[in-house]
Amino acid sequence: MTSLNIVGGGRLGKSVARLAHDSGRYHIGALLCRSQASALAARDFVGAGVALTALADLPAAGITLLAVPDGEIAGVAAALATAGVIAAGSVVCHASGVGEAALLAPLAVQGVHCASLHPAFSFADPARAVAGFAGARCALEGDAAALPLLQGLAADIGGVPFVLAPGGKAAYHAALSIASNYLVTLHDLAARVATQAGMADEVAAAVLGGLMRQTLDNTLALGPAAALTGPIARGDAGTVAKHRAVLSAQDDALYCALGAATARLAATRLTAAQQQALAAALAPPAV
Incomplete structure (x- = not known):
C-alpha cells in the first residue's frame, strides 16, 4: 500500500x-x-x-x-x-x-x-x-x-x-481558461445584445442556452471547422455589417475580434472575394 x-x-x-x-x-x-x-x-x-x-x-x-x-x-x-x-x-x-x-x-x-x-x-x-x-x-x-x-x-x-x-503547462492552462472562462464571457456578450432585441432574461437564457449547448455538442463531435455555421461561414458580409450597426463600441470590438478569428476558421470554404468582403466588414471604424 x-x-x-x-x-x-x-x-x-x-x-x-x-x-x-x-x-x-x-x-x-x-x-x-x-x-x-x-x-x-x-x-x-x-x-x-x-x-x-x-x-x-x-x-x-x-x-x-x-x-x-x-x-x-x-x-x-x-x-x-x-x-x-x-x-x-x-x-x-x-x-x-x-x-x-x-x-x-x-x-x-x-x-x-x-x-x-x-x-x-x-x-x-x-x-x-x-x-x-x-x-x-x-x-x-x-x-x-x-x-x-x-x-x-x-x-x-x-x-x-x-x-x-x-514545457506545455502554461499552454494547457491557457486552453482550459479559454474553454471555460471565455465561454462565460461569450454568454454574457450574447445575453447583453439579446436585451437590445427586447428579449426577457428567461427567454434569452432559454434561446441562447439551447443554441450554445447544441453548438458545443456539434463542435466536440465534428470539430470546429465542420461545426461552424452562420453569416461568416457563409461569407455574408452584409449581415455582419448589420450586426455591427447595433452594437456598442465595447461589444463591437469583441464582435470584430471574434469575427476575424471565425473568418480564418472558415477560410477554406470562402472565395477570395468573400474573404475580402468580410475583412472590410470587420475592419475597425475609421477615426
Whole structure:
C-alpha cells in the first residue's frame, strides 16, 4: 500500500486524500495545515491520517502532494528541502494548473522525483467533489520517474490521467481558461445584445442556452471547422455589417475580434472575394 502525505488541507487536498483513502490502496500518513484546527478538520473529513502543523514532523511517504496555493509552492518546497524530511527516490507533486514541476527544484536537487498533477475539475465543495470526481481528467508533467506512480494515483481516485509535453503547462492552462472562462464571457456578450432585441432574461437564457449547448455538442463531435455555421461561414458580409450597426463600441470590438478569428476558421470554404468582403466588414471604424 502506497503512503500519501498531503501538505495543505484545503478543498483539493482534502478531496484527493479522501478519494485515495476510500480507494483502499493508500495509507494516508499526514495531513499538514497551518493550524491544528484545520488539520483536525481535514483528518475528520478524510477519515485517516495524522493532523500536523510542522513540516519537520512529516513522516516518510511514497508520495507527498503539495495542495497549497500556487504562490506558496516554491517556498514550501524549499522549506521541505531544508527540513530534510523527503527521502530521495520518493515522489513530490504539486497541483498547480499553470506551474511546472520546476517549482519543486530544491527537492529535485536532493534526488526527489518531482512532478505536477492537476485535475481539470472544480473542488468548490469537497463532499460534492468526492461524489462526482469519477472520470475527471488529470494532467501530469515532470520527472519521468514520478509519472507511473502519479498515473496510478490519478486512476485509483477515479481520474483519467494524461501526460503533457515538456514545457506545455502554461499552454494547457491557457486552453482550459479559454474553454471555460471565455465561454462565460461569450454568454454574457450574447445575453447583453439579446436585451437590445427586447428579449426577457428567461427567454434569452432559454434561446441562447439551447443554441450554445447544441453548438458545443456539434463542435466536440465534428470539430470546429465542420461545426461552424452562420453569416461568416457563409461569407455574408452584409449581415455582419448589420450586426455591427447595433452594437456598442465595447461589444463591437469583441464582435470584430471574434469575427476575424471565425473568418480564418472558415477560410477554406470562402472565395477570395468573400474573404475580402468580410475583412472590410470587420475592419475597425475609421477615426
